[in-house]
Amino acid sequence: MPSAVTWFDVRGRAWREGTAAVVDTRVRLTADQPSSGMPRLNGVVAGAFTDSHVHLQLVDVAELAGSTLGRVFDLGGNPEVLAGLRHNSGVLTRTRRVGADYGPILEDSPESCGGIGVEVGFAGAFLTPPGGYPSDRSWAPAGAVREVVDADAAERVVVEMKDAGATRIKVASNAAAGAVFSDEMFAAIVAIAANHSMPVIAHAEGPGEAQRSTRLGAQMLAHAPFSERLTDAELLAMSGSVSWVSTLAIHDGEAYDIAVDNVRRFHAMGGDVVYGTDMGNGPTPVDVNPREIAALREAGIDGDELLRSLAPVDPTSSTSRLLFFPGCATDTADPLLARLLTPADLEP
Template sequence: MSHPDAEALQALLGRTARFCRRGQTGDVGTALAAFTDHHVHLHLVDEHALPAHGVAAVVDLGGDPAFFARHPKDGIPHVAYAGAFLTVPGGYPSFESWAPPQIMRIVTSPSNAPGASGGARTLVDEMADAGASVVKIALNRAVGPVFDIATLQAVVDAAHGRSLPVIAHVEGDGMTRLALDAGIDLLAHAPFSEPLDEELIARAVGAGQRWISTLAIHADPAIAISNVTAFTAAGGRVLYGTDLGNGNRPSALDVAELHALHTAGVRGPALIATLTDPWPRPEPETGVATFVPGPPPKGPDGIAAWLGGAVVVPAEELITDGE
């Protein structure tokens, strides 16, 4: 049987948590499965600073596919990516100063013909051939035009035909419903521009849709937190993500995001699960762990601040009692 303290630790933080010490420094603390930030933009941040601040893997949700095709595949942080945003003529983010032309592609037709200029299949194939793990779609009616349902469905079908999930930036009235109607698998942000009713929440949960949190980027996160509270209470699954690169924030684990998730009811083991979910990879990062030195918090209310001291370390460096 596990030591009672170990049992209490796992009750607080989930089954991946274990007491250990670092062989290199002698620091005593807690090891957890490697953390992932599921929404970043690496062309706007220092990716190499992330491991020193607890993040072992990232998912880039809008970048140059040619850059990522050449990016080292075995480094830390491990990088999965969507490649370019797929959008419509005049659509978000084609007019944003932070979005150079190489990080977006304009879909002009629902064509399923391979190689058709501007066709849905052609642009999905480009991302897949560049090694993308997910296809990113922009649905931002708040600032510009968006896909009609036929073209959107063609993009989703083409992505699923390449065994890739589809993630969408949804913003503006009706955009969550449009994403559900088209069978989009994930939302890049927990819906923040409109409160969702019980019917939409139930549809999202029933469809197995997952939401990436990004709660702390909003000046007023009340709508997003309310939607996440309802979604998770109904059985929905949320992934930790920060939209790192949006605003002037350091390349680190975002304690404000963790506090916002806690406020939304994602607490204790559930909070750790949002961080350690390896999506879009099927298995967690191997060879490294996220380590937090010092004693663990006494209860769920202290977890977010405590995690601010996390660092990524080689798994072989961590020693448990009896080793």
């Protein structure tokens, strides 16, 4: 029997009324207004969450099936492996979308992961100068790094990533671990990627690298800056041009304190912060990470703002995984209380 339901519309940034019903053994949600006298679901609903920074080759992907994630973005891996993972259940193309779901600039059309209903977008290999990070890291999977020497090589690599299905380009700019691209080379990669309609996401580490990557045209930072406390002027300059992926829980000690403080002030200035965990960096859960949620709350991102940072998939799409917050009202919808919505939840 159909049920009235309150659901979170990430595009409208508001809670709305709709109708949920079981269709072909799965719960479907529509924006249709519930009719008078219709039973009401005891709780609220949202689309499954997005983790905007994962490394799928470093985790057991099968664990995503029982998670509350509906979309992940791999930011550094072997493009052939990731393309195979993305397509191994057949093609389930999503409608191309721009804007709030992914931050202010990015655009993607990810597909299903392993038949478990989780959408996958990816950047493919890290682009780095010869000897640069993470070319010397044992955790980096084979084929996950491309050492780029000049603009011609950058063009070839960007085309390679795009042909593999990547929707963004990952540039390593880690001055704490070796060589980084010159300003001219970094800007050239940004321009080449833009010519192929692909935004650049930077791993910016070391004093000044977050500011430099932003100035040179990166549209997202893969980590909230943690190498130094940014000035208010620097944060304000970033707030209108670049999104940050949080990844706060990978840190401890001083780096954690710096990152949380930077996020707190950046967010207060209107900067866009999206939830991401660097899943695979150590023993991280293949699901929403409670430590990351706690860190975002410590940085002042909570309530509806926290849900927006988790970028739920569109719950009215027929292919979306739906989450249920049992017994919760709109002001108590804690992401850590969410679970997958099942047909049994609609039974009287």
